[in-house]
Amino acid sequence: MSLDLDDIRRQLPVVDRWIYLDHAGVSPLPTPVMDTVVASLRSRQQHGKAELGATYHSAFSRCRSAAARMLGASAPDVALTGNTTEGLNVVAQGFPWREGDNVVTADVEYPSNVHPWLNLRRRGVEVRFVHARGGWLDAQDIEGALDARTRILALSHVEFVSGQVNDLARLGAVCRARSVRLVVDAAQSLGALPIDVRALGIDALASCGWKWLLGPLGTGLLYCAPGLLDQLSLTFAGLDSMARGELLEYRFEPRPGAARFEYSTRDHASFQGFAAALEWLEHLGPGVQERVRDNAAHLDRELRRLGFEVLGEPGGARSGIVSFRGGRLPAEALAARLQEDGVYGCERCGYVRFSPHFYNTEAELETALASAARALR
Secondary structure, X not given: OOOOHHHHHHOOHHHHOOEEOEOOOOOOOOHHHHHHHHHHHHXXXXXXXXXXXXXXXXXXXXXXXXXXXXXXXXXXXXXXXXXXXXXXXXXXXXXXXXXXXXXXXXXXXXXXXOHHHHXXXXXXXXXXXXXXXXXXXXXXXXXXXXXXXXXXXXEEOEOXXXXXXXXXXXXXXXXXXXXXXXXXXXXXXXXXXXXXXXXXXXXXXEEEOOOOOOOOOOOEEEEEOHHHHOOOOOOXXXXXXXXXXXXXXXXXXXXXXXXXXXXXXXXXXXXXXXXXXXXXXXHHOOHHHHHHHHHHHHHHHHHHHOXXXXXXXXXXXXXXXXXXXXXXXXXXXXXXXXXXXXXXXXXXXXXXXXXXXXXXXXXXXXXXXXXXXXXXX
């Protein structure tokens, strides 16, 4: 469908206050999402549990179904989590490690995709870091780090500083050939790039709901391929992990599918909003992802023309992230100067990071570029 940006922007009040370019951090809430959360909280305020039962389980079911469609997966393969880190820890702690095994990751990963693996060293698991050259990863270096004791390759689909899109199709094929599980942090890609977990050979994928998916804080998801699911033990177990029975039976029978990892009560209002966000993006269609890439490519091209140093090679695989620096002004000061002009980006590891979404207009991007150019002088 064709995107009606004027109508869409009326549903994003943030545009009246900011040129908002930090969707890789925390996104503003669209009005349909905000209204859903508020309505859920108001219902609880007025009725307590009396009306909760009618929507409680359906909200989570809608989230799983919408997420599965976005991932090219089946709803039973999706669990709902509070954030990306929780999903990665489910895999890290539940996997059947043997002393001497190793997990391979990279030295440019966000800490959420490092600490769950470092926490395994107490179990005799080695963590191997692939070094990024100039902030950029080489697929050959990643392949070279795998050996006969590698059990998991843990990598982001999109790296949080550079915006590099890792070649998951290539790495997934390598992992399958070597019986290595591919575990993906998709916090910086889900909602901004197309993902087909089956085609890419992804065994597990974790993401949060409040970045490119435009959902509330405290929401996330974990995809787990059936073949891996059978290998993972429950690190946390509770009533919601189990097949339903009498409350006092205490029958330890985990639910089928990935929902077994949903061990206890989640915030209903937030996940009502998460379902609304996923369904809103689904309704808007692939034009969302096309505009994200076009907006990022525009910023990349023009920032280089203005004389900024932009991470990555011109014309490379493009995500929604563009990181840059230049002149005598440190990145943190440059980000602050931009915010004074109403342009909201952020500083990451010595770079200013812009991450435009689909609703950002060319006029907004030009204003942001003009502000950056003034700071450069």
